[in-house]
Amino acid sequence: MVESPGKNPGGTTVIEKKEDVVRKTSPRYKVLLHNDPINSMDYVVSSLRQVVPQLSEQDAMAVMLEAHNTGIGLVIVCDLEPAEFYSESLKAKGLSSTIEKES
Numbered sequence: 223m224v225e226s227p228g229k230n231p232g233g234t235t236v237i238e239k240k241e242d243v244v245r246k247t248s249p250r251y252k253v254l255l256h257n258d259p260i261n262s263m264d265y266v267v268s269s270l271r272q273v274v275p276q277l278s279e280q281d282a283m284a285v286m287l288e289a290h291n292t293g294i295g296l297v298i299v300c301d302l303e304p305a306e307f308y309s310e311s312l313k314a315k316g317l318s319s320t321i322e323k324e325s
Contacts, residue, residue, distance in 0.1 A: 249323055251305035253297040255289045256318035263290070266317060273311040274298055299324055 253274075258266060263286055270282040274297060277285070289295030297319070298308060305321045312319035 248301055250299050251302050251321045252299050252324050253305050253308045253312075254320050254322065255285055255295040255297050255312065256320070257289045257293045258317055261316060269312065269315040269317055270297065273315065274308055 255266075255270070261269075266286045266289075267279070267282045270285055271277055271279065274282075277298070285295040285297050287295075297312075298305075300308075302321075309319040309321045
C-alpha cells in the first residue's frame, strides 16, 4: 500500500495551518502641560505628582521647567483614557493641559 502525502495511516488528511498573529498596538497620547504664569512652581510640581503618581519629584520638576522655559512640557505618554484623565485632572487643579496623539 502506498500512502499519499498529507494523509495519516487512518486515512484522514492532516492540514497544518500556521496562524499569523498580528497585534495592533493602540495609539499613544502625549499629555502636555502648558506654561503657567499664575501658579507657583512648587504648586505645579506638587499638582503633577498628585495627578501622575508615577512621576518622581525630579521628573515633575523637569516637566515644570520644560513648560516654563519652552512653553510646553511633556508630562507622560500613555493610552487615550488615562491621558484624558490626567489632562482633565491637571485642569481641575487650575493648570493648562492638552493631549495630542503621539506621532
